Amino acid sequence: MSPRLTWFRRLARLAAVFCAIVVVVGAWVRLTDAGLGCPDWPGCYGHLHPAQVVDQAAEINAANPDRPFEYQKALNEMVHRYIASTLGLLIIGLAVLSLLNRRDREQPRVLPWVLLGVVITQGLLGMFTVTLLLKPLVVTAHLAGGLTTLSMLWWLSLSPQKRELKAAERPVRRLAIIALVMVAMQILLGGWTSTNYAAAACSDFPQCQASWWPGMDFRNAFVLWRGLGIDYEGGVLSAPARVAIHYSHRIGALMVTVVLVGLVIFAWWRGQTAAVRYAATAVLAALTLQLLIGMNLVWQGWPLWLGTAHNAGAALTLLALVTLLRLLTPRSPSGSIAMRA
Numbered sequence: 001m002s003p004r005l006t007w008f009r010r011l012a013r014l015a016a017v018f019c020a021i022v023v024v025v026g027a028w029v030r031l032t033d034a035g036l037g038c039p040d041w042p043g044c045y046g047h048l049h050p051a052q053v054v055d056q057a058a059e060i061n062a063a064n065p066d067r068p069f070e071y072q073k074a075l076n077e078m079v080h081r082y083i084a085s086t087l088g089l090l091i092i093g094l095a096v097l098s099l100l101n102r103r104d105r106e107q108p109r110v111l112p113w114v115l116l117g118v119v120i121t122q123g124l125l126g127m128f129t130v131t132l133l134l135k136p137l138v139v140t141a142h143l144a145g146g147l148t149t150l151s152m153l154w155w156l157s158l159s160p161q162k163r164e165l166k167a168a169e170r171p172v173r174r175l176a177i178i179a180l181v182m183v184a185m186q187i188l189l190g191g192w193t194s195t196n197y198a199a200a201a202c203s204d205f206p207q208c209q210a211s212w213w214p215g216m217d218f219r220n221a222f223v224l225w226r227g228l229g230i231d232y233e234g235g236v237l238s239a240p241a242r243v244a245i246h247y248s249h250r251i252g253a254l255m256v257t258v259v260l261v262g263l264v265i266f267a268w269w270r271g272q273t274a275a276v277r278y279a280a281t282a283v284l285a286a287l288t289l290q291l292l293i294g295m296n297l298v299w300q301g302w303p304l305w306l307g308t309a310h311n312a313g314a315a316l317t318l319l320a321l322v323t324l325l326r327l328l329t330p331r332s333p334s335g336s337i338a339m340r341a
Helices: 004-033 050-063 071-100 110-132 136-155 167-195 237-268 273-298 304-327 336-340
Strands: none
Touching: 004 050, 004 071, 004 304, 050 071, 071 110, 071 136, 110 273, 136 167, 136 304, 167 237, 167 273, 167 304, 237 273, 237 304, 273 304
């Protein structure tokens, strides 16, 4: 590996760490109801830091009695923006490095620029999250974009394997792709649960409201667009609609668990290297942790730190799956996979 490519992968690893922090802090902002702590973008009431707004708080509160200025919520939101901006600069650096090192056959050329486009889109979604008053579709898309960015950065940080994929491993790779898609869909459903304030709709587990099939309103639960000008802070759905969203997330978790456990068993059975088996074990460990967090969220009454940890657990599960898939996508002798990546 050339020195420039080594630095490229190190920078991708650093950016992945920053992206993970952005995802977790974003969850913290959402769960502390700080998403509208700064109602404008990219600044906060026209300033770079909430401390500059304190002297104007009385005027702001008089003009907006329904949403007064709260320093801590504004600070939570701006810290998230600061870290996200730093991540954007790191990703610009990756794109520049890929251009400077374009003559290296192993240098990923396309993905860094796709990643840059994703981050620009993320910035726009961040703006619309605020200006469209926490519209669930936008906030969920913002979460999906963050985890997509994290997955791409992690993929870029991992070197392709210098071996040919064995015939026995090809079905494992196909199942890993299916599992990745299912996990992505479950994460989207989890984001929809959170942005519609449906997380606490079921206060018991494994039943919901002391029933295996509680009263649910699926017709209104998954309406993606309800028009403009609606303030979604606190949620707008009825209790049965929130129960439908929450219970759908639980059913999705059960389906994902079955597929991931099957993938782990299959990878241990068919995997040709120790690295593949270790990655499969990491998938199982991340899944177990995520299930424990999810159950304890209900049993302990939805403490804030566990809600944030649930988002971190989703990210860990995704990273473990991406690692396994990377190990099952070895570089061909011509280096063509590395070039496409």
